[in-house]
Amino acid sequence: MNWINNVVRPKIRSFLEKREVPENLWIKCPETGEMVFHRDLEANQWVVPNSNFHMRISGKKRLELFFDDGKFDEIETPEVMTDPLKFRDQRRYVDRLKDAKAKTDLKDSVFVAKGDVNGLAMTAAVQDFAFMGGSLGMAAGEAIIRGMETAVENKTPFIMFAASGGARMQEGILSLMQLPRTTVAVQMLRDAGLPYIVVLTNPTTGGVTASYAMLGDVHLAEPGALIGFAGQRVIEQTIREKLPEGFQRSEYLRDHGMVDMVVHRHEMKETISRLCNLLMKRDTPLPVLDTALLEKPASEAAASA
Known part of the structure; x- marks a missing residue:
């Protein structure tokens, strides 16, 4: 060669x-x-x-954008039985869980953490839609409740970033029981006088919308997010009518009183911080004024500005 x-x-x-x-x-x-x-x-x-x-973004990425310098402490959540009903459809439930954990590097669909947001201590929970559609099961319910308990213990606001397709069918009635349990935990926040702010992201549907996602003191939503209980096609087939354009989108729900504000992702952190300062009756720092302008006559100050 x-x-x-x-x-x-x-x-x-x-x-x-x-x-x-x-x-x-x-x-x-x-x-x-x-x-x-x-x-x-x-x-x-x-x-x-x-x-x-x-x-859509992952739960951990959302918290990195939310907390100061992207730093937060994960809150340990209680362990639950992995497959209480020994459920199997096309695949075993334990196999689906194993794949979801490997894909997302999460224990379950809800991740809970605490940290500072513009200097104010906060506790937050985020649902990751990549983990089995953000479905609500026993582990997710326990995580939300533990997050709310931590907020009460530390006397911080609790922020919930919701993204879910609803209850997890593989856990049957045990999944549905998380709806009243999380509702009781929300009442615990109310009794402690702590703000509970819900951020509705795309999508937030099913039993999650029927429970803690619609029990906040203030409801924010990202632009264009799908929010509702039943799907649009199911509703149209039930009432036999064509639904309006943009039905179940965050802007439509804001216009009809279901959502308080539609907030761009870039402005979400500042908006939540401002709301929490207001609800916690904390003084927010005012912008620093140029004292040199105050000493000048009005005409000169306007010209220099």
Whole structure:
């Protein structure tokens, strides 16, 4: 074998071969079809720049954006029985749980943490839709209750970032029992005089909407989020009428009194901080004024401004 076979031909072959390009470098906007470079999307908190479409983000990433400097302490939650009903459909429930844990690096669909937001101590829980559709089971219910108990112990506001398809069918009645249990925990916050703010993200549906997600002191929602109990098609088939445009979207619910504010993801942290300071009756720092402008006549101050 000579140098042509050993060196030249392999180099020519590698030059002509099609190079593998990672599929996730460019992400398509579901609303407009626009292709966005993933680094640009990440830098913009996973909001598509032109269409303002809010992409789904993981629970831990949401908390990193929420807490100061992205630092928070995870709150340990009680252990529960893994598969109380020995449920099996096309696959065993324990296998589905194992896959979801490996995919998300979470114990269950709800992650609870505490930290500071603009200097104010807060406790927050976030549902990760990537974990079995953010479904509410025994472990998720225990996590929410433990988070609310921690808020009462530390006398902090409790923030709930909801994203769920509803109760977890694999746990049957045990899943549905988390609805009244979390409702009792919300009342515990009320009795302690602590703010409970719910942020409704896309989607928030089913039993979650019928319980703690609609029991907040203030309800915020991200733009375009799907919020409701039953699906639109089910409702249309039941009432035999065509539903209005944008039905069950956050803007529609705000206009009809179900949601207090629709808040952009970039403004969510500041909005929650301001609400908590108001509800906790804390003084918020006022902007620093330029004293030199105050000493000048009005005409000169306006000109210099």
